[in-house]
Amino acid sequence: MSQSHLLIRPQGTAGLVTSVTPESAGWTHVGFELHRLSPGGTVRGGDSSRETCLVWISGKGRARAGAMDFGLLGRRITPFDGPPAALYLPAGMDWEVSAETALELAVCTAPDRSGDLPPRVIDPAAMERLSRGVGTNVRHVTNILPEGEPAQSLLVVEVITPGGHTSSYPPHKHDEDNLPHESQLEETYYHRFNPPQGFGFQRVYTDDRSLDEAMAVEDGDVTLVPRGYHPVAACHGYDLYYLNVMAGPKRTWKFHNAAEHEWLVKK
Template identity: 70%
Template sequence: MSKLLVKPKDGHGLVTHITPQAADWEYVGFDLHKLRPADTVGAQTGDREICLVFVSGQGSVSIGGNDLGLLGERLSPFDGVPAAVYIPGGSNWQVTARSDVELAVCSAPDTVHNLPPRIIAPDNLSKETRGSGTNTRYVTNILPEDQPAQSLLVVEVITPGGHTSSYPPHKHDQDNLPHESRLEETYYHRLNPPQGFGFQRVYTDDRSLDEAMAVEDGDVTLVPRGYHPCAACHGYDLYYLNVMAGPRRTWKFHNAAEHEWLLDT
């Protein structure tokens, strides 16, 4: 199995735990908790900021003992938009599930601790459609670069069955602004119906990295560098939650030159 493919643990609780150390990079962390009603999870952020994303389900959130109320509206990631919470470094947080909850904890460095926590309400999320034809996909910007954070960028995408995504292939692995930014990235994949599968390739121009992976429901793929297109198989819609972070908080990508002609069609 590819070292870039992370399979979830069975059962409930912390089913996926990706640290910068485990991923052999510097910035992005990603945890996925599956909670039953009344289950509670929480942590101290330390020198990392986090974005909690209710992938599905509903729960109450508190930060530093302050109750933010009940968040989350959708039953699955394919049904509506998420609720999310931004939490800076140096904070304590806690989530108590009201229903079955799938909670993503997206993290990146924050040594400044100068931003307040805030709810990212569904009504405040921007949505867009990218691509055309069988390259159409639907994007929800959860924590884009025009919203306050130190390092984190968070977005979710739904790719209909039979379509491609993150395509034409693009990369963001060079600290070369304004042309390209260096960003590590994780993809948390879900399939609808869940028995489906899709594909993702991660590769560099010189092919020193070239991994092609079949992704199943609940898998996470790591993108330390290189191009990283996805494909959803016929009959199975593909959801993914992207977490990005790097030395500069901006998303500037470079398209693979040999496939850039696709943008003209």
């Protein structure tokens, strides 16, 4: 069976292991990279036209940007150990992160139309944390960079879905510029499992089924959601973490539930 064009497997175990650009994804807004560094390793970045949200998936690293020293950030050992450290950087600001421990760093980018927001550390203690759903649809959300916090394009959130539960469910989509009912947003999912040998499933599909792909996702995989509904299921015994990066022409998250599954919201 050939691999879905929406499923991105990690390339190697060290350095830049995953890279999604607008060009490689065939879309306009979202960029995503995943770096795995050994202690003492360094990663650098910065773009003249794109804002960045750095997310410490696990481990500790010292961050600098421009002439600013943000010190040592990160405190969790795995992505299942509470909220992450994060750093927002506007377009035109070069940055560097040096690993103090083994470090897994996500680099989330999107167009920055002005570059006039200041860089800032996003305090883990200030991140909104909530649970959604009922029964086997319960999942736990941490809002890293929601629409109520300053940014030009980026929306960044992470979710933990207990084993045997569904997430991004009932199936919803956000692929039409039809505000206030629905916004047009591209999206990436970066998946991790606990224990790491676990797996889950994600389906990406449209009403007319012109896009309809079901994927088995494993630890470290990224899935692309250019359009359509995109539910996820975590298999029994394996909790699923994912980091979502979203961006589109307007910075707001308004979604549309699949009509045939809308009844699940009303249970």
